[in-house]
Amino acid sequence: MTPSDTARDGERDAILAALVPVVHxxxxxxxxxxxxxxxDYREPEKSVVAVAGSVTGRTVGGAMSEIGMRVLARGDEADDDLNYVTRTADGTRVKSSTIVLRDSTGAVFGALCVNLDVTAVDRAHALLGALAGAAGGASEPPVTTFGDDIDSVVDAIVDAHLRRQDQTWAGLDRTRRLALFRSLDDQGVFAVRRxxxxxxxRxxxxxASAYSYLAQSRAAAPTPEGAHP
Incomplete structure (x- = not known):
């Protein structure tokens, strides 16, 4: 590790330490x-360095969720994601905001996430709407896997992709297999070790086959607009 790397890590550690009381x-x-x-996204498998409250069941030392993986996939181009709604596996509706953390060079290295359990609020809203005669039918938000074990998060993402295809891996043709790997890559799954x-x-x-599909999916990915091959 170079002196500049050590200084950068020291700066990031200081930012995280300063935010711990903000969390609480x-x-x-x-x-x-x-x-x-x-x-702290420097260690995706145990990225949670501080937590207060219990909505998704996160604990210190736990892994990032698929939301964090998407931030990793975007790298330093990642933006804050504010007031989005998702669901946990047990049906809890959660309104969340993810604020990316940057060091003095602008590099993204972590995130501060706020999760609000709005299940009761949504039920009250639905009841008031029914009493007022308002039409229902609001679509359900997507399910997000929050787990302290990174393997369970990766498994859930893979399973969700197969469910959307309504197929098993054996039932996918080559084009859809490559699309699955490309989508997982776009979500930042392969930024996680192992x-x-x-x-x-899964x-x-x-x-060897997985590495081959990943390489082929990357080679077949469209060139970003304005970029030169």
Whole structure:
């Protein structure tokens, strides 16, 4: 590690340390429906460095979710994602904001995430709408896997892709297999250590096959507009 790398890590550590009381302060302000999670993306498998409240069940030392993987995939181009709605596996509706953390060079290295359990609010809203005669039918938000084990997060993402295809891996043709790997790559799954092996195991294919599909999907990916091959 070079002196500049050491200095950069020291700066990032200082930013994270300064945000720990902010984590607890925000959670205390909003009460039991609020959870605040501080992530250090330098270690995706144990990115949670501080947590206050309990909405998604995160604990210190836990892994990032697929939301964090998407931030990793975007790298330094990542933007804050504010007031989006998702669901946990048990059906809890969560309104969340993910604020990316940058060092003095502008490099993204972590995130501050605020999660609010809005299940009761949504139920009350639906009841008031029914009483007022308003039409229902609002679409359900997507399910997000929040887990302290990165393997469970990767497995859930792979399974969700197959469910959307309404197919098993064996039922996909080559084009859709490459599309699956490209989509997983776009979501940042392969930024996690050992993710290729994890995906291979989940799909029931060899590690060599998984690496081959990943390489082919990247080679076949469209060139960004304005870029030169």
């Amino acid at each position: 302060g925000i959670a205390a302000t909003f009460g039991p429906v609020c959870e605040v999670v501080l992530h 993710a290729v092996e994890q995906v291979a195991g 799909l029931g294919i060899s590690r």
